[in-house]
Amino acid sequence: MEDLYQLEKTFTKLNFAETPISKGEYEKCVFKNCNFFKGNLAEFIFIDCDFISCDLSMIEISSAAFNNAQFIDCKILGVHFETCNDFGFSVKFENCILDHSSFLGIKMNKTNFISCKMEEVDFAKSDLTNSVFTDCDLKRAMFNRTNLTKADLSTSYNFSIDPEINKIKRAKFSVNNLSGLLDKYEIVIKN
DSSP states (O other): OEEEESSOEEEESTTTTOOOOOSEEEOEEEESBBBBBBOOTEEEEEEEOEEEOOOOOOBBBBEEEEEEEESSBOTTTOOOOSSSSOOOEEEEEESSSSSTTOOOOOOTTOOEEEEEOOOOOTTTTTTTTTTTTESSSOTBBSSOOOTTTOOOOTTOOOOOOOOSSBOOOBBOOGGGGGGTTTGTOOOOOOO
């Protein structure tokens, strides 16, 4: 059976948990208020697609391609982005809940995370060069051998980043969140 090709289509309030989405390539499509919960998107291709107010929690995305995909107001719990096709991988997250998701070892230069809740997200071995974390909650997010060169975390909070095991050259932090770079020393910082 030939894979489906969809161009400039809008999918609204669909429950793909009940009726699975057809495998194929989706270009310039919009998914609004859709439920993908525990769905299988393995080997799907999404190019210039917007996911707005969708639940993508626990989806299977092995070998899926996300090229210039944008996620706005989405719930994306426990998703393993490292299983995606890394060719052309480009995403943006705005006002999303990404708790317990993983970006292990992914090259994500210039990725924007805006007003996201990212509790226990795994960024180990990721390349986040020039990425921007605007007003993000990074509570217990894992940074281990992560490249944060020129990344901007100046408005984010609750992170713990060890400068000795992560690349942070020319990364941006604010005076208010510098303690996140000193956590391992268990020192007390007072105003």
